[in-house]
Amino acid sequence: MRRDVFQAIADPTRRGILVLIALQAMTPNELALHFVTSRQAVSKHIRVLTECDLVRQELSGREIYYHINVTKMAEVSDWLEPFRAMWEDKFNKLDQVLINLKEK
Amino acid sequence: MRRDVFQAIADPTRRGILVLIALQAMTPNELALHFVTSRQAVSKHIRVLTECDLVRQELSGREIYYHINVTKMAEVSDWLEPFRAMWEDKFNKLDQVLINLKEK
DNA sequence: ATATATTGCAACTGAATGGTTGCATAATTA
DNA sequence: TAATTATGCAACCATTCAGTTGCAATATAT
Numbered sequence A, B: 001m002r003r004d005v006f007q008a009i010a011d012p013t014r015r016g017i018l019v020l021i022a023l024q025a026m027t028p029n030e031l032a033l034h035f036v037t038s039r040q041a042v043s044k045h046i047r048v049l050t051e052c053d054l055v056r057q058e059l060s061g062r063e064i065y066y067h068i069n070v071t072k073m074a075e076v077s078d079w080l081e082p083f084r085a086m087w088e089d090k091f092n093k094l095d096q097v098l099i100n101l102k103e104k
Numbered sequence C: 001a002t003a004t005a006t007t008g009c010a011a012c013t014g015a016a017t018g019g020t021t022g023c024a025t026a027a028t029t030a
Numbered sequence D: 001t002a003a004t005t006a007t008g009c010a011a012c013c014a015t016t017c018a019g020t021t022g023c024a025a026t027a028t029a030t
Helices: A012-023 A028-033 A039-051 A070-103 B012-023 B028-032 B039-051 B070-103
Strands: A055-060 A063-068 B055-060 B063-068
Touching: A012 A028, A012 A039, A012 A055, A012 A063, A012 B070, A028 A039, A028 A063, A039 A055, A039 A063, A070 B012, A070 B070, B012 B028, B012 B039, B012 B055, B012 B063, B028 B039, B028 B063, B039 B055, B039 B063
Parallel strands: none
Antiparallel strands: A055 A063, B055 B063
């Protein structure tokens, strides 16, 4: 079974979970309240996120607080970096065009 | 059918295609040579990438050159931005710890 | 004109995915 | 101690997905 960051963030619910726990660590029950799906479904998403190390758990009695491992997200950013150079260059060229137009 | 950039880049073959055509526009046949899959399978991936506007086509006789639409990739980067702030902050804090250790 | 090459599309297949329900386990509360 | 609460796990289901094969359409070459 393929289990990588790109596959993990492909699902909108999982992206939602990441955003929520980025603000504050949460239990599966708390998380489930924010979605129109069952607690078990959220747990399955958390499992996927855990398996690719995007989230980590902190036990507190019978509750489990899930934290985001934000450095893992950098893997996506790293892959994106070469493309970023391309689109920024594109904007720079556009800027130059606008400047040239203005000067005339 | 869900068709967004996150879902598109979830597949490793599609990420490979994006990297290749970022370097140079290519036809499906040329692309297929770089993968251990059929030309038709590559075409299906191209279709997905086209449907979410990550690639654009340029017709040249019976050949079709596929170009990357690199600005579309910025959507992923935009989503990542808040997290980036978090992990950079993390590194900054780590830097500070190292500096403090060095001073002692 | 005929043969070849490039491509997209449709049908089919097996595997993966996201969801649900039910249950077992462990911690907390009454 | 008994009831409640929080959670993970397994089984099942419908849908999606990535791949293959076959075919039709169009452009190029002989």
